[in-house]
Amino acid sequence: xxxxxxxxxxxxxxxxxxxxxxxxxxxxxxxxxxxxxxxxxxxxxxxxxxxxxxxxxxxxxxxxxxxxxxxxxxxxxxxxxxxxxxxxxxxxxxxxxxxxxxxxxxxxxxxxxxxxxxxx
Amino acid sequence: xxxxxxxxxxxxxxxxxxxxxxxxxxxxxxxxxxxxxxxxxxxxxxxxxxxxxxxxxxxxxxxxxxxxxxxxxxxxxxxxxxxxxxxxxxxxxxxxxxxxxxxxxxxxxxxxx
Numbered sequence: 001x002x003x004x005x006x007x008x009x010x011x012x013x014x015x016x017x018x019x020x021x022x023x024x025x026x027x028x029x030x031x032x033x034x035x036x037x038x039x040x041x042x043x044x045x046x047x048x049x050x051x052x053x054x055x056x057x058x059x060x061x062x063x064x065x066x067x068x069x070x071x072x073x074x075x076x077x078x079x080x081x082x083x084x085x086x087x088x089x090x091x092x093x094x095x096x097x098x099x100x101x102x103x104x105x106x107x108x109x110x111x112x113x114x115x116x117x118x119x120x
Numbered sequence: 121x122x123x124x125x126x127x128x129x130x131x132x133x134x135x136x137x138x139x140x141x142x143x144x145x146x147x148x149x150x151x152x153x154x155x156x157x158x159x160x161x162x163x164x165x166x167x168x169x170x171x172x173x174x175x176x177x178x179x180x181x182x183x184x185x186x187x188x189x190x191x192x193x194x195x196x197x198x199x200x201x202x203x204x205x206x207x208x209x210x211x212x213x214x215x216x217x218x219x220x221x222x223x224x225x226x227x228x229x230x231x232x233x
Contacts, residue, residue: 035222037169044210044212044224044225044226044227045161045163045169045212045214045224045227046224047221047222047223047224050219050220050222058219058220058221060121060221094168094169099171099174100174100216102216102219102220103216103219103222104151104155104157104216104217104219105157105159105174105175105216106157106159106161106171106174106214106216106222107161107169107171108171108174108180110168110169110170111168112168113168
């Protein structure tokens, strides 16, 4: 079964750091671009970061310089290192598989999400 | 950045009746390769998002044929021919043309009247 399972969420103080993980199974992880998408409670979806099969990372302006995406193909794992966290980063973070080249066809597999709460 | 604008944001529908959601982009979504990378996602209450449609009109496996996508350039539509109870949720359009920046619409909440 094709599956993505996130972990690592929790409560962190403003300015703190957190590392999210995503374990992939059921497909050839190294062959796919991977993404992180977040959703604040009651709000819409926001793309947070992407990593290509060659390890090339991409970010929107809202997290660039604070978040780092990485992957470890030998472990079928995706990571998101989040630093200098702000209250506005509070959200459920989803790991998602990119469909087609560069995720142009969106994200065809999603994890169940992990909750990150930034609060003092 | 490409801005995706959906309307309406809330859509009460009677069971068995059709529903239509509009999605407009601030720039053309026609890629240099000739394809238009406009996707639709469904998020049922308490669930993760699920892709319904890619490249404007291609349904994912297992998606009922009452769902259809259409449009071109900057103007797109998701239609549900006859709304069923399981269709309740929030629907998002998303563009993949202008990668490496992927942008979603605000979401349209479909509920039963």
